[in-house]
Amino acid sequence: MADAKPTLLIIEDDEGLQAQLKWAYEDFNVVIAGDRDAALAALRAEMPPVVTLDLGLPPDPDGTSEGFAILNAIMELKPDTKVIVASGHGARESALQAIEQGAYDFYQKPVDIEALGLIVERAYRLQTIENENRQLAEKAGEDKTVLGSxxxxxxxxxxxxxxxxxxxxxxxxxxxxxxxxxxxxxxxxxxxxxxxxxxxxxxxxxxxxxxxxxxxxxxxxxxxxxxxxxxxxxxxxxxxxxxxxxxxxxxxxxxxxxxxxxxxxxxxxxxxxxxxxxxxxxxxxxxxxxxxxxxxxxxxxxxxxxxxxxxxxxxxxxxPLSERAGDAVLLAKAFLARFADEMNPKVKGFAPDALTAIDSWTWPGNVRELENRVKRAVIMADAKLISSEDLDLGDLEEEEAAAALNLKAAREQADRKMIRQALARSEGNISNTAKLLGISRPTLYDLLKQYDMQA
The missing domain is CATH 3.40.50.300 (P-loop containing nucleotide triphosphate hydrolases)
Structure with a gap:
């Protein structure tokens, strides 16, 4: 329904804090879980866009092993989930490690309900924006097709x-x-x-x-x-x-x-x-x-x-394909989807090392070579993700950079190439593109505007 409350999953073993958090978020459909099994069951059943996670959970309430196990499971099951972790006992290092492993943000214990509420609202807003970007990217997928096919x-x-x-x-x-x-x-x-x-x-x-x-x-x-x-x-x-x-x-x-x-x-x-x-x-x-x-x-x-x-x-x-930045990844994903459907449905995508290899390879045989390598890799693959080894691309050759007398022009050319490659790899998702490039979303928007590029 259009007026349904958004779902918030709270993973917390302290019953008093559970009740306090549930009361504080009356505008949300709050789901409570006190351990790993309950958390993962709730995640599969509710698919919540935002989760708050206490890293110290039984049977390791004084450590972080259970919390990190749940975080890793969430990232595997639904990687776009915004996970906000609690750092207790001054364990700021654990919170930062959690962010490196995919968490969205962290909050300090004891809990400041108002401060946590702001983080949750910000996470929901970001989730909404990313969903819109994803939908636009899906529509833009049609725009990636020219001359019909x-x-x-x-x-x-x-x-x-x-x-x-x-x-x-x-x-x-x-x-x-x-x-x-x-x-x-x-x-x-x-x-x-x-x-x-x-x-x-x-x-x-x-x-x-x-x-x-x-x-x-x-x-x-x-x-x-x-x-x-x-x-x-x-x-x-x-x-x-x-x-x-x-x-x-x-x-x-x-x-x-x-x-x-x-x-x-x-x-x-x-x-x-x-x-x-x-x-x-x-x-x-x-x-x-x-x-x-x-x-x-x-x-x-x-x-x-x-x-x-x-x-x-x-x-x-x-x-040639080597001069069409980002196209190799776009085409590889399209070929994989077609061949996996026909020949090996368990294959779901490319591993990060494969995407890097596809971007870096010079493709002397152009699109035909790419199609043949992806087809062979899909047929022979044992895992869900195609690796660079499956593609049999070998050692990447060092490219001899052409001497550029104009440093500004050289930088712009490099920026454009890397942005197109990152957009292709993230399928038009602005947040993921910025993350791949190691810059903020506002900086990416500025670069897109500066170079008159479209996501």
Missing amino acids: MITAAPEMTKVARTIERVANTNVSVMLLGASGTGKELLARGVHDESERRDKAFVAINCAAIPENLLESELFGHEKGAFTGAVKTTEGKIEMANGGTLFLDEVGDIPLPLQVKLLRFLQERVIERIGGRKPIEVDTRIVCATHQNLEAMIGEGSFREDLFYRLAEIVVKIP
Whole structure:
């Protein structure tokens, strides 16, 4: 119900103090527990957002072993719980240790009810804010997806997506330049899905994977009897994509004689099947991709300059994963969720060392390498959390920092990269992001404002 009282769990073995605290918090649904078993049962049943915890509980009322055992159990069961610990007998060190292990705050005994009440109210306010942040982060999760299915929080990839969205509804040919594994086919499909051709066919062909003597037939089709084995008339990929989009992957591998025929299609929008004599009008949009340096190939004479300019009316350069700060973790979490659901449901996430390794690895194989490593790790994992060892990333290579003449610019670049990585790892939660970065929430808000960044 909307007007239900918030729940407060008080873990305290002194019956007199139990009654006093329960009376003091009449605005709360107060649940009392006097030992570890009762505390954990209440935690599971009530899921209280805030807990007050006396570290000295039976059977160790003069020590802290039971209190710390309960704190650790709470952090494992519900890590976002705000636990306020009591430090008795001048044991301030124990309270500080508890905070290091996840407690929110502490109070001194004997209890000052009014002071403790302020701490409890502050904890509830923070819990409310964090819940709102979490809900916003879940909504923002949709914002991390661009072009329908590509996950990114990196400005570099967001810029690529915006470019594709702008050119999608034109009929210009688009060339995607990027290393292997950067997601070129996914972006090509994004061009198609964002265009008015979305209801027609999207056809993809890898020009490097088909032998030269078969590539012409694959692209342009053939008539029955055109060559040995041509037992029927077959449409080529260009014709199959009529009204839609043809994605030519590794276009740099098209042999020179076939480049001439492809150029004619781009100029006149007609094709002739192998063995055919009748021109066929085709309305097919071309999106192509390559990891090769086509301009160098033009200089060597292995790629036609006129074809290059027909294919590259719009050129989109795709950054490697190593230059997309924070994206590796976002993508890894998405891959883990998908593969765990399909292959190993006991896997629930990544251990901290795995997240550090994912952030630090250079990913020479880009998104494809990341996907393969996560898939293998999920299949082979015995524990609930994937470790860096499961990912088989080995020793992290030392990065050679580029010399930066402008210290302020270098610092800003480093700040932006670390903030994006921390936001990705904490899934947009401001409090957790600030904690990861070792700064206060107001400082993080100031940096986000200063660098014009969004959580």
